[in-house]
Amino acid sequence: MTPEDRFSGPEPHRTGPHPHQDLDVLPYGSYFEPNQPQEYPGSPEDQPDEPDAAFHGYGGARYLEQHWPVAGHEAPQAAGYPPFQPVARTADDPPTIELGPPLSLEDNPYAATVPAQATDPGPVGPLYVVGDVHGYLDELLTALHQQGLVDSEGHWSAGRARVWFLGDFTDRGPDGIGVIDLVMQLAAEAAAAGGYCRALMGNHELLFLGAHRYGDEPVQSTAGTASFRAAWLLNGGQQQDLERLQGHHISWLKRLPAIALEDDHLLLHSDTTAYLEYGSSIDEVNDAVHDLLADEGADEWWDAFRRFTKRFAFRGTAGPMAAGELLATYGGHRVVHGHSPIPYLTGEANADSGEPPYVPGPYIYADELAVAMDGGVTMEGKLLVARLPVD
Numbered sequence: 001m002t003p004e005d006r007f008s009g010p011e012p013h014r015t016g017p018h019p020h021q022d023l024d025v026l027p028y029g030s031y032f033e034p035n036q037p038q039e040y041p042g043s044p045e046d047q048p049d050e051p052d053a054a055f056h057g058y059g060g061a062r063y064l065e066q067h068w069p070v071a072g073h074e075a076p077q078a079a080g081y082p083p084f085q086p087v088a089r090t091a092d093d094p095p096t097i098e099l100g101p102p103l104s105l106e107d108n109p110y111a112a113t114v115p116a117q118a119t120d121p122g123p124v125g126p127l128y129v130v131g132d133v134h135g136y137l138d139e140l141l142t143a144l145h146q147q148g149l150v151d152s153e154g155h156w157s158a159g160r161a162r163v164w165f166l167g168d169f170t171d172r173g174p175d176g177i178g179v180i181d182l183v184m185q186l187a188a189e190a191a192a193a194g195g196y197c198r199a200l201m202g203n204h205e206l207l208f209l210g211a212h213r214y215g216d217e218p219v220q221s222t223a224g225t226a227s228f229r230a231a232w233l234l235n236g237g238q239q240q241d242l243e244r245l246q247g248h249h250i251s252w253l254k255r256l257p258a259i260a261l262e263d264d265h266l267l268l269h270s271d272t273t274a275y276l277e278y279g280s281s282i283d284e285v286n287d288a289v290h291d292l293l294a295d296e297g298a299d300e301w302w303d304a305f306r307r308f309t310k311r312f313a314f315r316g317t318a319g320p321m322a323a324g325e326l327l328a329t330y331g332g333h334r335v336v337h338g339h340s341p342i343p344y345l346t347g348e349a350n351a352d353s354g355e356p357p358y359v360p361g362p363y364i365y366a367d368e369l370a371v372a373m374d375g376g377v378t379m380e381g382k383l384l385v386a387r388l389p390v391d
Contacts, residue, residue, distance in 0.1 A: 023344065024203065024235050024309050026221060125160035125195050127263050131373035131384040132166065132338045135173025135238060137182065139383045147385045154182065156189035163190065164262060166338035167202025167269035172236030172378045177244040184252060201256035201289065202269040202338065203308040207232050209253055210301050212245055219302040228302065254293045257286045259330065265388055266332035270339040271370070272310035273322050282330050311340045319366040327369065334369055336388065341376035356380035362390050
């Protein structure tokens with residue numbers, strides 16, 4: 001019996017063929033996969049090329065076979081979906097945390113369409129993370145509904161649950177602006193219900209904003225002159241997203257944090273140690289990125305995009321040391337990230353079988369110090385939504 005037999009449910013909705021897109025590239029056309037920092041022994045290039053060997057060589061990696069009927073709260077059942085099974089709250093649920101200031105209309109116009117939050121909302125709810133979406137709105141709605149986070153009409157149905165998106169809302173898929181609108185809508189609806197829906201800034205947010213602000217203006221890259229628009233198009237930029245981008249989208253995107261700590265999980269978009277170059281605390285990193293986007297020029301924006309496009313820092317024999325350095329600096333017991341599709345981390349993307357990659361759930365690796373959440377939706381994989389902790 002396969003895991004799919006044990007956890008039967010509807011196939012994720014597909015918006016159509018997903019044109020295969022390799023890893024992010026810089027305008028001169030090579031993969032941006034830098035060597036490990038010198039202080040870490042080994043590098044990704046030391047790993048074998050065979051998929052099986054690669055899977056077993058990445059610091060004690062394993063899949064979490066996570067499937068859809070996982071819920072910590074009531075949710076309505078829609079036609080064609082399996083019934084959700086509520087789970088009783090226990091003393092092990094996450095402690096109450098500060099939910100932060102209320103959303104303003106300037107930051108999120110959806111805040112005006114939902115009622116005010118109750119004065120006694122009750123205990124905090126479970127914590128979820130969402131991997132890279134890349135414009136696949138229908139797949140996102142299906143995945144959120146399967147976890148009981150939205151109802152059949154796409155509205156928040158999770159009460160005081162907490163959700164973090166790990167970045168990369170746009171590019172490659174058909175409706176990046178629709179994804180941003182949905183996340184902003186859910187942020188307002190969740191706040192009114194006593195929960196929250198928040199998001200990190202990914203490298204594609206930097207790229208998208210740069211394409212809007214700087215267009216074809218030359219920037220100095222390590223390989224000569226480039227531009228944000230050229231890099232954006234090369235990495236799956238969709239013209240309709242740029243045409244539909246509005247001021248409130250820009251304001252919201254520019255204020256996204258780059259890094260967060262929730263329930264002892266260090267949440268990042270990119271599997272890189274480049275965050276260390278922006279500060280020795282979470283606040284310092286986020287302030288540095290926000291200051292850069294507010295005041296600096298095209299070359300500084302480009303440098304930030306270049307740094308946060310790095311990947312694979314937690315892979316290989318040096319991976320646990322790299323993840324451990326981030327955890328020692330910013331806190332937490334495990335890194336949770338998007339950015340690098342799981343089929344590339346496992347080596348399955350190198351297998352020329354012609355079949356869609358097998359992604360049963362989040363991928364735990366680097367001696368269990370890291371969890372990868374990019375299920376490879378852009379390459380016919382899966383858009384992952386998972387409840388933390390995963391074990």
